[in-house]
Amino acid sequence: MTKGRLEAFSDGVIAILITIMVLELKVPHGAAWADLRPLLPLFLTYALSFVFIGIYWNNHHHMLQATERINGKILWANHHLLFWLSLVPFGTWWMGENHLAPVPTALYGAVLLAAAIAYTILLRAIIAHQGPGSALAKAVGSDRKGKLSALLYVAAIPLAFVATWLSAAIYVLVALIWLVPDQRIESRLQ
Amino acid sequence: MTKGRLEAFSDGVIAILITIMVLELKVPHGAAWADLRPLLPLFLTYALSFVFIGIYWNNHHHMLQATERINGKILWANHHLLFWLSLVPFGTWWMGENHLAPVPTALYGAVLLAAAIAYTILLRAIIAHQGPGSALAKAVGSDRKGKLSALLYVAAIPLAFVATWLSAAIYVLVALIWLVPDQRIESRLQ
Amino acid sequence: MTKGRLEAFSDGVIAILITIMVLELKVPHGAAWADLRPLLPLFLTYALSFVFIGIYWNNHHHMLQATERINGKILWANHHLLFWLSLVPFGTWWMGENHLAPVPTALYGAVLLAAAIAYTILLRAIIAHQGPGSALAKAVGSDRKGKLSALLYVAAIPLAFVATWLSAAIYVLVALIWLVPDQRIESRLQ
């Protein structure tokens, strides 16, 4: 089974997810700068989620670049990842419209954590299918970035009930960690 | 006529269908866990429909993997399948927002049944185009899974007026039957 | 300039157009069969527009199958076609929600006519780029189907103010004319 359509379908779903988030930026009734101010928290959350979905797309791209063949297990692991990513718009809207209230901020972290776990499951499914000496396994190595991100999400969820700005800062930190392009796979592939 | 664009167009439509379903998960006004509770039935229906559309995408993928050339009849059989799949979000929302009320639960099954019939029509159109000794015909065999699913939908529709939880259980059962990846086509192709 | 991305972009836009039409089938508040009845006119219009957009996709597919290279003029002729197609959902909703009222029924025909004209412009741009002895020109021939459709739309628009059911019948007739797959291009290509 070739990976072409898996990539195309994932591209489609991720493109839609990253785009429909903007639909909740409802056009204000007034036409003054002040009318945009209530949209600011949602706009910032939107920008953050745009980066997160961009990160997932980049990593998905890198991962499948190092993948030749897929199987049924990989298809479902991919659907599972897309399912959690499909909840990112909801998490974004709820957190953004409630100005970082504790529960929505914790839920946002939980959705990101679930997506991170789903990504790891997909990665493991591909490595298992490639067999021993997998090129992807070598490229990923100990997956320190992935583990660190998951740990940070686990910390951010309860912290939302202590100080939501701390959770938000952690989400921004995770995004920054990944914005540095993943040299590992890239360098191994060359 | 090559199959590339048929796959790309179907990927696009299915990617949108699986994604726009989440738009009906309307962001609650409050910011407490309790505000999420009314969304739970719709969320569960969403997850179920996500799996169903994932199943259709996987099967479509397998089917076209075993297809070389297409014709006008196959194009229309494919549009026909996409039409019924396009009603899955509506069925999902109506059933999810009415907490498994009888009529919406029956309609959901009817939409799934129509999609299943449309899928079979598409399968037959491809096999007819491949001519005798079709690789796909051998791979599909007697299509027991497909027939069983159709029978289960036929049972679930009237059962919705007796006990909706039974219909819901049948829908979950059909999903589980297909979550087991389709070994038939996969093994034949290798 | 190769045609690959033009096809991919058009597939994306057409896939979204054919899908978002369903978003206006708003979930009814009640959960009885009777609650679906007000949706019936919109549902029928939706089904008709689904067929029309399917026809455009098929014809676009056939046309580009017979196209090797494109230029800037073709890109813009394609955007022009997509623009008019993007108004089909609006036309569908307005006509469907007003139960075939005269003005919306005429507007629906006008949108279809504009799309038909845009399609012809695109076809001519491709033929002009292919130069004399164009394979596509031979395959299309005198384009009787296209001319007949345009004439029927021209008739249906004023007829909407006489008897809307007549305009609606004409739209269904045009759809049926095209549902017969276009043998011309197909046979020439083989």
Place this chain on the structure above:
Amino acid sequence: MTKGRLEAFSDGVIAILITIMVLELKVPHGAAWADLRPLLPLFLTYALSFVFIGIYWNNHHHMLQATERINGKILWANHHLLFWLSLVPFGTWWMGENHLAPVPTALYGAVLLAAAIAYTILLRAIIAHQGPGSALAKAVGSDRKGKLSALLYVAAIPLAFVATWLSAAIYVLVALIWLVPDQRIESRLQ
């Protein structure tokens, strides 16, 4: 790293952006021609934004036609461009629904300016990756059109507070400048 998926993902996002703009053309309650009149300003803004997004797609297409390989920096420069393009629907709706009020008209220009800057950053990232003697650098040359567009946006933003019709005229002018297909890259590639 090959460019195939970058193109596919960008095609997906741009196709969605160009299409969802039509969702704000809300179906009027009445069924007379007069009921369409309030939609006219939004319709015209929609048509203008459709052209702008078409221009970006065309230029993106040309640019990647002249690109062989990409890297992580290019991926992020591309996401950055898509982010600003994703705000075009919001800008379109706000300007269109407020009949060219000053602040929305200025914001529309600001979004277009940000997208133009993001496009230049992406162009520079690709040229930097191609190394000295880059084919794209030669094709783009001094990028007069790009610089002129940016200057015109910079002028249009403050002018919105003097005479909004002037800003609108400038936006139309920029669109017309680009509607003339970009001969530079096209001719160099042949």
